[in-house]
Amino acid sequence: MACSQTITCPACGSSEVRKAGYNAHDVPRYRCANELCSKKSFMLTYRYKAYELGIKETIVDMALNSSGVRDTARVLGVSKGTVISMIYPRNSRQS
Ligand SMILES: [Zn+2]
Structure with a gap:
């Protein structure tokens, strides 16, 4: 077959x-x-959920709907650093 x-x-x-x-x-x-x-x-x-299509948009949507960083990371199964880097991209940070 x-x-x-x-x-x-x-x-x-x-x-x-x-x-x-x-x-x-x-x-x-x-x-x-x-x-x-x-x-x-x-x-x-994907081995890492952060690479899946649509995760980045979901992180931004959850941030706009008042979900915290730890809340978003727990629900989507990604790390807190991934969530922070999506909300605050590297080139927009002030040092
Ligand atoms: Zn294609």
Whole structure:
């Protein structure tokens, strides 16, 4: 019995996807063939949740809805440093 899985780009939804090798933990990487797509390569599952598509937007949305840094980090399963770096990007900080 043959099994197949249709892989689509998480950013643009295109099914024009090519294999792009494996990462250091032997998880396959894919490359989107759509030239207008903002996401050039992706994996189906990420080891670190902060790399998943939509996490950054969710962090900003939760911050705008009065969720604290620790609250956001606990709910999304990312570190507090990730949340802080999304809310206060490095180039906007004053030293
Ligand atoms: Zn794409």
